[in-house]
Every structure is written in structure tokens, then in C-alpha cells.
Amino acid sequence: MVEDRTYLLTRVFSSSRLSESKWPYMYPQGQDDSSESKLRNGKRALEDDDDEVRQSKSLKSMGLINGSNGEEQSDSNNNGDGDSLINDIGRDNSISCLIRCSRSDYGSIASVNRSFRSLVKSGEIYRLRRQSQIVEHWVYFSCQLLEWVAFNPVERRWMNLPTMPSGVTFMCGDKESLAVGTDLLVLGKDDLSSYVIYRYSLLTNSWTSGMPMNYPRCLFGSASLGEIAIFAGGCDYLGKIRDAAEMYNSELQTWTTLPKMNKPRKMCSGVFMDGKFYVIGGIGGSDSKVLTCGEEFDLETKKWTEIPEMSPPRSREMPASAEAPPLVAVVNNQLYAADHADMEVRKYDKESKKWFTLGRLPERADSVNGWGLAFRACGDRLIVIGGPKNSGGGFIELNSWIPSNDRSPPLWTLLDRKHSSNFVYNCAVMGC
Numbered sequence: 001m002v003e004d005r006t007y008l009l010t011r012v013f014s015s016s017r018l019s020e021s022k023w024p025y026m027y028p029q030g031q032d033d034s035s036e037s038k039l040r041n042g043k044r045a046l047e048d049d050d051d052e053v054r055q056s057k058s059l060k061s062m063g064l065i066n067g068s069n070g071e072e073q074s075d076s077n078n079n080g081d082g083d084s085l086i087n088d089i090g091r092d093n094s095i096s097c098l099i100r101c102s103r104s105d106y107g108s109i110a111s112v113n114r115s116f117r118s119l120v121k122s123g124e125i126y127r128l129r130r131q132s133q134i135v136e137h138w139v140y141f142s143c144q145l146l147e148w149v150a151f152n153p154v155e156r157r158w159m160n161l162p163t164m165p166s167g168v169t170f171m172c173g174d175k176e177s178l179a180v181g182t183d184l185l186v187l188g189k190d191d192l193s194s195y196v197i198y199r200y201s202l203l204t205n206s207w208t209s210g211m212p213m214n215y216p217r218c219l220f221g222s223a224s225l226g227e228i229a230i231f232a233g234g235c236d237y238l239g240k241i242r243d244a245a246e247m248y249n250s251e252l253q254t255w256t257t258l259p260k261m262n263k264p265r266k267m268c269s270g271v272f273m274d275g276k277f278y279v280i281g282g283i284g285g286s287d288s289k290v291l292t293c294g295e296e297f298d299l300e301t302k303k304w305t306e307i308p309e310m311s312p313p314r315s316r317e318m319p320a321s322a323e324a325p326p327l328v329a330v331v332n333n334q335l336y337a338a339d340h341a342d343m344e345v346r347k348y349d350k351e352s353k354k355w356f357t358l359g360r361l362p363e364r365a366d367s368v369n370g371w372g373l374a375f376r377a378c379g380d381r382l383i384v385i386g387g388p389k390n391s392g393g394g395f396i397e398l399n400s401w402i403p404s405n406d407r408s409p410p411l412w413t414l415l416d417r418k419h420s421s422n423f424v425y426n427c428a429v430m431g432c
Contacts, residue, residue: 085115095119099129103136103432104155123203123251126182126432130226137379140184141427143387143396143420145171148184148200150430153378153400156416164198164207167191178231179430180224181250185210186426187218195237199253202430214255215244221270221279221325227251230258230297232279233265241266241284245297261295262306269326274333275299281311281326290320312337312346312355324370329377331403336382338375340367345382345410347403359409362386362399372423379431384412387423396420 085094098109098119110120119125129135139151140161148161167190175188182202190196195218197210213231220234232245243264247256261279268282268291280294294310297303312326327338335348336358343361348354365386367373374385380402387396398415 085119095125095128099125099132099134102155103138104152104157121203123182126202127251129432135379135431137429137431139376139378139383139385139398139427139429140177140179141374141385142177142425143418143422145425149418151398151416153381153383153398153415158416158418161200162205162207164200166198170196170198174218175426176218176220176222177426177428178222178224178229179428180229180248181227182430182432183210183250184428184430185229185248189218189237202432211253211255214246214257215242217242217244219266219268219325221265221268221282223270223272223277225272225275225277230270230277232258232261232270232277232295232297233268233282235266241288245279258297259302259304261304263291263293263295265291267321267325269328271328271330271335273330273335278307278310278335280328283320288320290314307353309353310348312339312348314341318369322369324367324373327370327373327375329375329382331377331380331382334403336375336377336403338365338373338384340365340370340373347407356407358407361410362397362412362414364397365399367423372425374424374427376427376429378429382410383415383429385424385427387420394420396424 085091086097089097101109106120106125110117137153139153140148141151142148146164146166148164150159150161151157152159164186170188170190173189175186177184177186179185184200184202186198186200188196195212195216197212198207199210200207215236217234217236220231222229222231227250229248229250230245231248233242234244235241241264243260243262245258245261247258248254249256263284265279265282265284269280271278271280276299277297278294279297282291283289284291292309292311294307296305296307298305312328314323324340327340329336335350337346337348337355338344338361339346339357340361343365345358345361346355347358349356362384365373365384367386372387374383376383376385378400381400382403384399384401385396386399387394395417397417399412400415401410401412403410
């Protein structure tokens with residue numbers, strides 16, 4: 001019966017799903033919300049009276065609501081079995097249905113009544129999804145200084161995020177980004193000596209100031225796993241290369257200092273693989289030389305272990321500071337790399353600890369020494385986002401490939417194109 005309810009839920013909410021132009025308004029604001037300014041970019045009324053009536057009838061036929069409207073049902077729930085959510089099947093079965101709905105449906109689900117809205121906006125539904133290992137990955141990227149878009153690769157739909165608030169220095173400076181839990185973190189400099197973090201929350205569709213690091217820095221390697229993320233290495237505002245590492249908890253919004261790495265490094269990359277964190281490549285030492293090693297951090301023992309030659313090989317000689325950090329990604333606990341110079345995809349053999357070539361990158365994977373090219377894991381697929389080398393016109397392409405366990409060459413699928421006068425400044429994948 002739960003499976004049938006899930007199917008019906010999907011049908012109801014998919015039928016009223018918002019078009020691309022209306023997706024920014026998929027975060028309804030309830031009467032009990034107190035901060036209008038936080039949600040001014042996300043609120044919406046129901047699309048029109050006819051849509052409201054059609055959806056209401058569908059929900060009533062499923063037993064989600066009764067009476068004349070959802071809010072009356074919410075009020076009655078508060079006086080009675082307020083946690084049952086879907087009538088007749090109880091809270092546990094209700095949640096079992098709801099966590100299997102697409103993230104795209106949660107705006108409509110939150111508009112049913114206060115109980116549903118609280119389930120979505122409190123983040124509880126995402127915690128329950130994570131506990132049940134139900135994850136849906138969306139790609140977030142920026143091709144404009146303060147503008148971000150989200151892309152759902154399954155439904156191939158777009159959503160515009162609210163414009164980031166910032167000062168001029170942050171807007172024009174280099175920025176780094178990472179998605180963790182239901183947060184998107186964008187890190188950069190607010191002035192010559194001050195590092196700041198802006199946090200986009202999926203729950204409120206708004207930007208706020210994030211909690212600062214214990215050791216603020218830039219050019220670090222980072223990766224996320226569920227609600228946690230690790231940031232390793234980087235350099236401080238004086239330019240000193242650091243061996244510091246910190247863990248961020250998105251639910252608590254706290255930073256925890258971790259043991260130091262074996263080697264200070266900057267312009268490195270980070271991944272999670274087999275439940276462990278890896279920092280790969282970068283620049284280190286007093287002479288700022290290229291590091292070919294990586295380091296493994298065991299979350300249980302809290303120890304770092306150096307791994308020789310873990311960084312993907314470089315195809316040509318150039319100043320270390322001119323090249324982008326290693327373009328690496330992990331799919332199904334397998335490590336892949338993009339060689340921007342030779343336009344190839346490589347895979348890391350964990351047993352032999354060597355890299356081998358699989359095949360070609362998509363044709364439109366242009367970059368400037370690796371800058372402007374996004375190479376990311378997105379669930380069980382690799383995503384490559386490439387755009388024009390020079391500003392002034394053109395478009396970016398999103399290509400996808402689902403790797404197999406053998407050494408088969410990549411077969412790229414074009415997911416979508418988007419007009420853009422710039423290449424990709426920042427990119428992150430949010431799985432929740």
C-alpha cells in the first residue's frame with residue numbers, strides 16, 4: 001500500500017510541478033513564518049485558483065487532506081492526531097511515502113498544510129531521506145559573479161537561486177564552493193585580510209552569512225559526505241601554506257579542528273572514497289613545488305597517511321600556480337580525473353596505485369589550464385560542464401556519463417545547454 005501511495009503522490013505533485021521560470025518560487029511562505037525578508041525570493045502563492053482546486057481534489061481523494069482546505073486540516077491535526085500527515089496510514093507510512101518523492105515536489109508538498117510545511121522546512125525530511133539512503137543530486141554552478149543556478153540532471157530542469165549578497169571585494173575576487181547537507185557554501189575574501197563565507201540554505205531558499213572557519217584560509221581541498229565536510233590545507237591571508245584541516249557540520253553549523261596533515265599544501269583537491277577523506281596534489285614546500293602525493297584521513301582513527309603518486313599526472317610543464325587544482329571526482333568509490341590538456345578521462349587503480357586512461361572528455365570541455373571546467377561526481381554519474389574560453393558570447397554544455405566497473409571508454413550524453421557569456425566560475429553538487 002505504501003508503494004501505491006508513493007506513486008499517487010508523485011502523480012499529483014508532478015502534474016502541478018512548476019515550470020523552469022516558476023521554480024524560484026517553489027518555497028511557499030506559511031502564515032507562521034516570521035522572516036519575510038529571508039524568503040522574499042522564495043515565496044509564492046498557489047499558481048491560480050484552478051490549479052489549487054485541482055490539486056486539492058487530488059489530495060482529498062488520496063486522504064492527505066479533508067474539509068474545505070489544507071490549512072483547516074492542519075488546524076484539526078494540531079488538535080488531534082497532528083503528526084499523522086496522511087490520513088488513514090499514520091505518520092511512519094506517510095514519511096515512507098514522502099521521502100521517496102522528488103526534491104522537486106517538496107515545494108508543493110509544503111503547501112498542503114503546516115504539518116507538511118514543517119516537515120520540509122525544518123529539514124527533517126532530508127534527515128530521514130539520508131537515514132534511508134535516499135539521495136537526489138542536483139548541480140549548482142555560477143557563470144556570473146553573484147548569480148547561481150541549480151540543475152536537476154534527472155528531470156533536466158533549471159532553478160535560479162537568489163542573488164548573493166556581498167561587498168565589491170568578494171564579488172570580484174576568487175571564490176570557492178562546496179555543497180554539504182542542504183547548504184551551499186561559497187567562500188572568499190571580503191577585503192585584503194578577511195575571509196568570509198556565504199551560506200545558501202535549500203530549506204529557506206535564501207543566503208545568510210556562514211560561520212567562519214577556525215583557521216580562515218583559501219585554496220584548500222574540500223569534500224562533503226552527508227551532513228559533514230572536510231577542508232584541508234590552503235593558505236592564510238599572509239600567503240602561508242597551511243597543514244590545517246577542519247570538519248564542518250551543516251546541521252549544527254559548527255567547525256571542528258582536525259589533526260594536521262603530514263604536509264602543508266594549497267591548490268589541492270579533496271574527495272571522499274570508501275568512507276575516508278583524501279586530499280590530492282597541490283603545491284607545497286618552501287619552493288612551492290608541485291606535490292604528486294595525496295593524504296588519506298581516517299575518520300575513526302583521526303590519522304593522516306601519505307599516499308605516493310596519488311595525484312593525476314600532469315601532461316605538460318607550466319608554472320604550478322597557473323594550473324587549476326586536480327580535476328578529480330569519485331563515483332561508486334572509484335576515483336576519476338579529467339586531464340584538461342589532453343582532453344582525457346583517467347581512472348585510479350587503488351590496488352596498483354596507478355592512473356590509466358579511459359577515453360576522451362566531451363568536445364566542449366574548454367578551459368584555461370583547467371580553470372573554467374567543472375568535473376564533478378553526481379550520484380552514479382560523472383558530470384562535465386564546459387563553456388567558452390573567452391567571455392563575450394556562447395553557451396555552456398552539461399554532459400553526463402555513468403561509468404561501468406570495467407575500463408570501457410566514456411560515452412557522454414548531452415544533458416542540456418545554457419547560454420552564457422562566461423565559463424564556469426564555481427560548481428558544487430548537492431546530494432540530499
